[in-house]
Amino acid sequence: MHTVAILALDKVVPFDLSTPIxxxxxxxxxxxxxAYRVRICxxxxxxxxxxxxxxxxxxxxxxxxxxxxxxxxCQDLTPVPEEVLDALRKAAADGTRLASICSGAFILAATGLLDGLRATTHWLAADTLARLHPAVDVDADVLYVDNGQFLTSAGAAAGLDLCLxxxxxxxxxxxxxxxxxLSVMPLEREGGQAQFIVHDQPPVPRGSELEPVLRWLEDNAGRDLTLEDVACQAGMSTRTLNRRFREQTGTTPLxxxxxxxVRQAQYLLEATDxxxxxxxxxxxxxxxxxxxxRFKRVVGTSPTSYRAAFQQSG
Known part of the structure; x- marks a missing residue:
């Protein structure tokens, strides 16, 4: 059984602690x-x-x-005790995977293990992280970064994305x-393997007029749909549909x-041969x-490489 240790230091953020638990x-x-044995340390x-x-x-x-x-x-950026940093460095040397949620990136960065790597944290703290740890390539525009052994996530909600x-x-x-x-969370945020970064589309507010259209698009993604087909389903002109999509999602219907x-392809690559x-x-x-x-542009790797990394075994 895979053992997950959650490190609780003084001034730990309760939500960041409870989410992985x-x-x-x-x-x-x-x-x-x-699937996991969880320990609070x-x-x-x-x-x-x-x-x-x-x-x-x-x-x-x-x-x-x-x-x-x-x-x-943690709720403040006080220096991390040296015995904590030593324990984390030793675990990393033994091959343990280390992942941070939100400002937990400051703890991981203090070990030096993120030097030369891309990392993220909450956007409010990104400039501070970059200033305190200039050897870390801080990217405040992503939900999480997976470098293989070392992973970092943005705010608390992104921590849930990272856990999933x-x-x-x-x-x-x-x-x-x-x-x-079980977490009442959609598994829709494209993942990637080592050093692939996730970019997410803005969510559509629940109850939005676009919500039924998006469900219909998901159900009919395999069809050869045109913008006119989507507009007809939405009961809008193509111009209005494009405008509403850009306002509420930041992208176009197509x-x-x-x-x-691509999301459907990810599932098929993982679950089928x-x-x-x-x-x-x-x-x-x-x-x-x-x-x-298209797959490589969205996910960051080829379909074949994605399958090699994520296909279910057994």
């Missing part, structure tokens, strides 16, 4: 067994979390036994989708449709070449 403890394998017997205190059952020694260490954000991304990496999309449903096709050319046809691309080009 909830997500990983609820994740189940297809046969019903728990502290540098001290009592952790000051601001409005309450924590008494972690495990200390820093437990980090050496973890497969993944999660670093939640790691579950998907570990156990495939079916297990991750179940975890997403661009949204292309991304929906269908040839790439067949998948291209299944999800509505006119040619395998067009599919490969």
């Amino acid at each position: 909830e997500v990983f403890t609820r994740t189940r394998l297809p046969d019903g067994r728990p 502290g540098a001290t017997p009592i952790v000051d979390a601001g409005m309450f205190t924590l008494r972690p059952r495990w200390g820093l020694a437990a980090l050496a036994e973890a497969d993944t260490i999660i670093l939640p954000g 991304h790691m579950i998907r990496r570990d156990h495939g999309s079916a297990v991750a989708a179940d975890a997403a449903r 661009q949204w449709l292309l991304r929906a096709r 269908h040839p790439v050319d067949r998948i291209a046809s299944q999800v509505g691309f006119g040619s395998p070449t067009a599919f490969r080009e």
Whole structure:
């Protein structure tokens, strides 16, 4: 069983701490067994979390036994105790995966493990992270960055995206989708493997006039749809449809449709052995070449490389 250690330091952000606890403890394998063993670790017997205190059952020694260490954000940027940094560096040297949520990136950056790598944090803290750790390539425009062994995420909501991304990496999309449903979270944010970065489309407000159209686009993504087809379904002129889409999503209907096709292709690449050319046809691309080009542009890698990284085993 994969062991996840969540490091709780003084002034830990409660939501950043509770998110990985909830997500990983609820994740189940297809046969019903728990996918993860979760441990809360502290540098001290009592952790000051601001409005309450924590008494972690495990200390820093437990980090050496973890497969993944999660670093939640803290409410201030006080220096990280050297014994914590040493424990994290040792775990990394042993191959442990380290992931930060929000300002937890400051803890990870303080170890020096992010030097020369791209990383992210909450956009409000990005400039400070870049100033304090100039060797880190800080990108404030993404939800999370996956460098393979070291992962960072933006705000608290992006931390949930990152947790689901790691579950998907570990156990495939079916297990991750179940975890997403339990979290009432759509598994729609395109992932990537080492050093691939996720760019997300702005969400459409629930109850928006576009919500039924988007559901229809998802259900009909494999069809050869035109802008006129979408406008007819929406009961709008093409000009009005384009305007409303740009106002509410920041993109066009056809661009949204292309991304929906890519999401469907990701699932087929993970869950089936269908040839790439067949998948291209299944999800509505006119040619395998067009599919490969679009997939790489959106996801950051080729369909073949994506399948090698994420296809479910067994």
